[in-house]
Structure formats: structure tokens, C-alpha cells
Amino acid sequence: MTVSSVYPALSIAKIAFDPQTQATLYAAGGNSIVKSTDGGSTWRTLRAGLPDDVGVSSIAIDPKTPTTLYIGLSSFRPARIRGIFKSGDGGETWRRAGLTEAAVVALAIDPQVSATLYAGTDGDSVFKSTDGGDTWRPSREGLSIENVYALAIDPQKPMTLYAGFAGAWGVHGAPGGRGVFKSIDGGVTWRALDPDPANSVVSALIIDPHSPATLYMGTEITGIFKSTDGGASWRAVNSGLPGLDIVPRAIDPQTPNVVYGLAAGVFKSTDGGGTWRAINMGLGTLRMTGFVVDPKTPSTLYVGSHGSGLFKSTDGGMRWRAIGTDLKIWYYVTFALDPQTPTTVYASGLSSEDNCGGGVPMFKSTDGGENWRALHVGGGGCMALSLVIDPKSPTTLYMVISGKGIFKSTDGAMTWRETNVGLVRDEKSQAGSQIYVRGLKIDPNTPTTLYAFQSGGVFKSTDGGDTWRLHGDLSNLKAFSLAIDPQTTTTIYAGTSGSGVFKSTDGGESWRPLNMGLTDLVVWGVAIDPKTPTTIYASTVGGVFVLDQR
Template identity: 30%
Template sequence: MQAHRPIDRRRLRLAAFTLALVYSLAQREVAAGNVWVNLGPEGGPIRALVQNPANPGILYVGTDSGVFRSTDGGAEWRSVNRGLAASSITALAVAPSDPSRLYAAGTGTQFISSEDLSRVFRTSNGGDTWQTLILPGSGSPGPVQATHEIEIDPLNADIIYLVRTSGLLKSTDGGDTWRELSMELASQQCPLYHLILSQQEPGVLFAGTYCGVYKSTDSGKTWRLSSSGMVQGSGSPPSVTDLVIHPRDRCLLWARSSPRLWRSTDCGETWNELPEINLIGNLAPDSNDATVLYGITPEGIYRTNNGGVSWGFLAPLNTTPTNIWVDRSDSKVLWLGTSLRGLFRSTDAGSTWQSRNSGLTAISVSGLSIDPRISDVVYAGTKYKTIDGGSSWTELCMTGPRLCSWASTGILGAPLHVIIDPAHPDTLYLPVREAVIKSQDGGINWSLVGAGLPKLRAPWLVGSPVQSGVLYASAGGLFKSTDGGLNFSQLTLSSSPPITTYDVAVDWHDPNLVYAGTFEGIWTSTDGGQTWRAPGQGLTEGWGSLETDPQAHGVIYRIAGALWKSIDAGLSWHQVLPDLGIQALAIDRSSSRKLYAYSTVEGVMRSTDGGFRWQTVNTGLPEFADGYIRSHYIAIAVDNPSIVYLATDQGVFRMQEQAIRRRRSR
């Protein structure tokens, strides 16, 4: 099992120095032709879309895996995240007066410390590189309050507005400095939800708040309530979560407090209520026709041809939509973002749709499992399978009960992946909410098993690498199954390890030799989990994931920032690598001298001599923040150990190992 762990920043310089020393003492190794290739799956959550106003064929999307850019109208996409230290991009904006200037807001896990952050970024070269902006309340590039929306002055790319939970920020120097704008309302009582700028009348802003619509005519210096005609049963204005100005008519606006909808034809001075419609996401007006708008409901896509007086159904959806946008160059071209299946485009005003996901690999894959018989058969995370080495992917659980959708992150956020039975590779196991599901046909059909597990939370699951049907689960205690997951019994005999057990590893040569990782250390059992020996020397705590050596009895690795190794079944430990943010390890079954590790500092690393010397192997991986794409799991194929797979925030990567050139350090 391979898991993430916070890393001590103060140890990074020492770690880098130590690694440099290891490199300088060792023979240099340069991989010739070892290139990672992205296999997908394509798609993923789409949170934002913007187009270059001077060249609408250039598009950007914000996803849960960073920013992607297309320069050919969405036919092909490429990751553009160098310097972008956030994974989930929730807001994007392009400057109308300087289309190479973009701003992005994102949240996610910081690559070095693993702390959750909310940040704002700027690019001046169309996304090639990004810079983190320092916002009030941080004193550094982060963390700060979440930013929900970014608006840019239509005439001045240096004037930016940020909508945050507590209110509104404004910058007049491209984000170098910021100030709070008073909206003459108590931010705790009237949160700000939405902001729009008039494209025809700079300085005019509208804000949707919990207390109705507010308007400013002096670039946000002063605000007044502008909600005449909007009334709730209490007599107060409604909570407005969405506002739209027509692109060509500065006085035509719509406001939404779902399912209620209002329209103003006098620049927001008065509002008339329209018939209710249960819209989700945003409203998208046709840029050429003031009477046409598009919206999405849980049932599908709708269009109005009379400004919202009535709506007609356009097309059903087989996925969950997030937002809809009208193309800047052709109002019959629509774009639809979804929560999982990526981006769709319509060229006939919404009647038919086609996916536009080539290269858009915004699906984060938590783990990998490779069929030991065929290296082209791979299970990605908990939802996808390929039988052709990643050329195509299918979703698991597409027939019968959709039990795979119950899968969740494991204990303490550890990555989840399918467990393959060592004797029957078509038999699969997957932990779900309060149970385990099992498939005996390679993931087509699943059944619910796991009797005896407590109804507390999703169990975390590990299978024995050598015994068919033997599973270990941690769910409010440590449990074991010896009948293929049908029944689990709690391991509660003498000297059991503490309840918080977050990883188990089983020796490849002795299935009764079992290790349990806990916060107190790594416990060892020599009788299949019935009794346990207290942690050995050399480790002060046991947090991290565990991997046993497939070729050597009693050899185990512990991965937790640094890489540790024991050759005496956990009695003593020594450090193989310093704290470089090591978060995943793979050991070649055919030659345990070959190791792969993922480091948040160095990226992917390889050793061919049991961990004495290491080389980085990152060619082909997307740049992210100040390093490479965040990875969660590494797997080496069994039938062809020259094939290596990598699970990342942007899908699955594959590398075919090539020959290694060696050269001596000078």
C-alpha cells in the first residue's frame, strides 16, 4: 500500500544535500530513451473554461488536475501547470485587453508540505509558466481563504477583483498588492457569491449576495442595494447566487436564486420575476441574440428563446454537468463541462454533443493493479480498466448495481486500488462504504461481501501476495478474512497492535509473517496475526506505507518521506533514502534490486542496485508547481518487468525501460 504523508520542510535542505552526496559518490547513470507516456483515462471534472478573446481557438479549462490548454479549438489539450502549486482549479479568467494574461484560483495539497492551500496565480505568457500571488492574510504565497471567482477589468489587465468567502479583494497592479473593498454590508451576515463587470461600461459592477443584488458605479468604492422587485416571503431580497449581463446590452441582466429567476432591462434598477426553473450551474446568454439563454438542469440542457419566459428541452445528459458556455466566435457552438466525463461541444446550438477530451487527462488515479498474466491489463484506481495497455479504457461496474461508486479513499486518505487475487487474477476485491465488493469475472459483475466488518467507515484493504482469498482490513480495528472476503474476524488475541492500523504487509516467502503499521510503530506477527511483537529499533513511529521484498524473506521497506529498510523482519531498521518526500515504492518481482520510488522533491527515481544508487526518470511527465505531476502509486509489470506504470493526478503513465548508459562522475 502506498500513501501520502506530510513532509517536514526544515529537513528538505539536509535531504537534498544528502542525496547530492549519494549521487557524487556513486556512478552516474543516464537513462537513454526512458520516456513516460500518458495513457489517460481522458476526461475528468471541468470547473472553468475561458477563451482567448483575440483568438477563440485558444481555450483553457480549469480542472481538478490543474489547467489544460488547447490551441486548435479543443481538438487537442495539453497540461500547462509549471509553477502552479495547486491541483483543483476553481476559477479562471483571461484579460480582455491582454489575452496572454490569465489568472487562476485553486485549492489542493501543497506538493512539499502536503498542507491544504487556497491560492491565486498569474501567467503572462498564456499559461507556459505561473506565478503565485500573495494575498492579504497570508504574508506569503498561501494559504488564504478560498477564491470563488475572478473578474478582470475589460480595459486594464492590471485591475482584478477576487470574490472570496468573506468579501471582495481588488488589485490595480496585476495582483502584486491587494486591498479589501467595503460593500457596506456585514460579510458574515451577507456573504458574497458572485460578481460581474460590465464589459461596455468599465467601473460598473454587480454583486450577488445573500442579501440580494448590489451595484457599484465607481469600480467598487461604494455599493448600494439594487434589488427592487426581488421579494421573498419575508419581504427581504433573496439570496442571489448567479448574475449574468448580456455581452452586447449593458442594461440586460438576469439573476438567479434557484429555482427562482429574475430579469432586469434597466441596468439592475428594477427586476421582474420569470417562471421558475430548477437550474444548476450557470446561465449562458447567446452573444448575438438577447432573447436566447442556455441552462442545465438535473434532467438535461434547456434553452429559452424569449429571455427566460419559457424554456424548451434540448438534450438529455448521461453525466453530471457543471457549467455551460457559449463560444465567443460562434454562438451556435456551446461547451459543456461535466463532473467526470470532461468537456463536450455542440455545433448546432445544443441539439447534439461530442466529447472534446483528446489529451485532457484530468482524472486523478489513486492506485494501480496489473494483471500478473498480461501487462496490458491494468486497473486504474477504483473505476477504470484497460485490456490493451491504455489505448482504451472501460468503466468498472457498468452493469448491475453500481457498487464501485461506493468506493472512497482509504484510511487516512491512503490511495485505493483494486486487489487482485494471486491465484485467480479475475477475482478482484475493492473496499466500499462499510463493506467489501468482489468480482469473479475481471470487474464486470460485483457482489457485496465483508460480513463481520463494523458499520463505521469504509475499510482499508490489503491482500496477501501469495495466499488466495486472504485479506486484511482496517476499520475500527484490524480484521482478517481467509474465505475470499465473505467473512472477516477481528484480530484481538494477546498483544494485538493498537486499533489505528493503517497498513499491513505480508512476507512473500512466509504468509504467516505479517507486519502492521501503526502510529506507535511497526508491529510484527509470525502466526498470521494471532499474536504480535512490539516495534523494533530504529524507527520512532510507524506512519507510512509498507512493502515486502518479493525475493527475500524478512526484508521490508517503510515509505514515509524517507525510505527505511529492515532485513530482519522488523527487528531493526536503517535509512535507504533521506526525507525527500518519498510517497510510493515499487519492487520488481523478478529482481528485487530494481526499485522505483516517487519523491515530491525529485519526481520518479530508479535504483538497480537495491537502493544504493538512484537516478531520476521524469522525461515525459508534466511539470507542476516547481517539480513534476503529483504521483500516488508505482507498479512494475510481472510478465514484462521492463514496463512500469505510474498513477498520477493526470491519469496513468507508462514507461518502457530502455538500456542504461553509465558514466563516471568527474
């Protein structure tokens, strides 16, 4: 079997699965994110909300809510945009999620508390967020190196994590800042794992999910090292490798002695790294940059290459075939999957017209992504900011369009109508016609009740979005965020710009400030502990604050 190159300009850095729906994968490359819902046979681009000039260096999927994705943007050429973008709808729309000045090259999510995540950067060390990326704070006490190119979290004890460091100018820069650091307190403090056995740039770290004290470290010029005691000691495991410029990428989730590494091709070990062999039939000697193992069917593998596209194997790497021949991506690619195996999938994007007047494009699949058809939303606008589905009547959808407000469909996205009666229009915009809605929340128990937050406060609809009215006395405040108590949905919290947090216990009819101990009143995000909803988190520029109301 032979496979020819299908993308002369396509380079794939990472691949990831949806942990709940194995046929869904995401690929992030260059200035695009791509998604497949049929195991990589076909792909489509997801770019709504992303700037044009981006370079995606990392991706992470929320293990508990796989429709929540994070991508890290670096400053590598040609990209000039940095920081983190987040999607809450399976990649359909994206928004900024902080660290706008940092080149983010590694991301890791706490497997038990998925609102906690870590970002490794090129030049700014490690950052931590405890509110799903709304706010970040440095997590670098004890770290002597600033270029973090690998992060790994212990899946059983997520307060334990490891950071791998690169040289002064990145993975391919000069040596001088190297090694692995370990934290056992969730990144509050770090210590170097000494001695550094590799004496080289650390480019990858992976942990055995069944025995987290076992780690593999990939280096730039000295090969792969293995530790079985949580990094206290290491030994080289390079037997059978043609060279030492190799990166360990994945461990078989069911058979952890099976390990895969990438270099000029794909290499496989079946004895925990003791020996390696090439598995490149159909690949040749392409430079490989991204790899993932199907968590439910580990014999199914995906690999991305530098300049030659995507490949898939269904026999543990014995044979490979090219996939996704309709993709046109410049640089890096990643993958992830749909949460509850929906056969009906919706995709929204960014208008391709220069004047953004043709409406937001909408796509729908009713066979799990095998086939798609374009639907017209109308109303103009450039991009969809969010897409919300009625949890009890999923043919009812709501879409927030930048500058155009809220649109609603009751027939599975076949037709749409504007639902902005009562919302505030921006009088400073052209002809005073723009409606800027920051976000939309739906009552999980009574889905005809929705809350939209704007600069003019919090608006509520009790008729499925047909009409809106301002609730309470927040009209002079800029509402940045909103959270609904999952157990008592008439209890709502609003985060504002400069006035802190407000609480309503009557569905938004009245509000009172809730700022005891809150020293920073610019609140970008509000979150509620789902098991103990009296515990509230407020994210600010000055850090994350916690309020226990018990």
C-alpha cells in the same frame, strides 16, 4: 447519437475562450490546468508552478492580452491551497498573485483596463487589484455579506459592477446572507439592490454585452431572475424549466436574446429568458457545471459536467459529443485561447521525476496544437517559471528555470543552452550551485538586450543573454519587479524589498530612488501606463501608489 462517460472522476466547473483565437480554450480542474488549441479535440496539462494540492474554483482571461490568465483557488476539499495564481504565457507557467489566505471563488477583469480585477471570496468578501494581481486591497464598504460567489462587470461602464452573495456556509450552505449588491465607483462603495426578489443564495450573474442594464441572476432554489434596469427591479423567468435549481451561464455575444442555463442538463432560451427548453441530446441528465459560447461562432458551445468530462456542440446545442478523451482531471475545468493565432505553440511544465533531476519538460506544436512532440531542455530543475520569446526573431526563446537560472534556444526550442555567465549563485544552496532569477524582461525595440532581476540586484545582457553584468548600485537590494518604458526603453523602473522604487534613464547604468509620497517601501510590483509612461504605479502591502512625473 449517444455519448458515454469518458472521465469517471472528471468534474468541469467553467469553460472560457481566448477572445482573439477561438480554437484555444483552457480548462482548470482539481490540481491541473488543461489547454486545447484545436477547439477541444485534444488537451494537454499545464501545471508548472502550481502546488500539488489545489482546487481551482474560478478562472479569468485578460481580454486584451489573452496569454495572461488568472485562477482562483478555494479551500474546498481536498484542496488546502488558497489565493490566486497568474500566468503570463498562456498557462505554461504559473506564479502566486496574492490573497494567499482567501478562498477565491469568483474573478472578474475590467474589460477596458485589464490590469484592474476583482476577486470574490468565501468568507472575506471582495478584493480589488489595479496592478494585474500584484497587490490587493479590500473592496467591501457597504457590503454586509462575506461570501461572494458571483461577480459581473458592466462592459461599457466598468466602474459599475455587481456582486452576488451566498449563505453563511457557501452556495450549498444555510441561507441568511443573500442578494445582489451594486457598485458604481469601481468597488469603492456598495449598496444592496433591495428588495431581494429571490430570497435565495445567488450563484451566478451575467450581463447582456449589448444592453448592460439587462442582467440575469441565478439562484440556488428559486430559479432565474431578469432585470432590465440595472438591478433596480427583477422578475422571474423560469417558464419551461423542470426545476428551479438552475444557473444562467452565458449569453450569445451576437444574439443577446439567446441565453443558456445549466442544471441537470443544458437549457436554452431564445427570447431573453421568457421560455426555456432542454438541449441535451448526447448529454442525458448529467449535472452540468461549466459552459462557454464561442465568441466568433456562437453556434459552437462547450459544456463541462460533474464527473463525466467535457462535451462540445457545433449546432447551438442540438447535438453534443465528448471531447478531450486524454484528460485526467479530478474536479473543475475551464478553457481559454491563444492571442494572435500562432500555429507554433510551446508548452513547458513541471518535471514528473521525484528528484526533479530530469529537466523541465518542453512541448512544441507547429500545427496550431493538433500534434505535439516532446523536447528536452536539460539542466535539471523542477519547473519553468517563465518563457520569453524574442518579438523580432520568434525562434529565439528564453526560459527561467527554478534554481537553474536562464536557458536559451535559437532554433525554436529544439536545443537549449545555459546562459548564466555573470549571474549570482546562491551560496547557501547545495554546493552553491543554485541560481534564483525572479524574472526576465526583454527590450521590445532591441531584443538582444535583456534584464534579469535577482536578490542581488538587476543584471543586464546586451548580447542575447550570453553574458550578464550587474548594473548600477542595486547589488545590496532585493529586486522584486522591473518595468521598461515602452516608448523610451532606456528608462527602467525597479521595485525593491524595503528600499522602494528606483529609476534608471540610461538602461540601468545608474539608478536613483523615486519614493516621493511612497509610505511603504516594500514594492512587489511596478507598472507603467503604456499611453502616458510618465505615470508609474507601485504596488505594496499598504496599497497601490501612483506617481505622475509630468
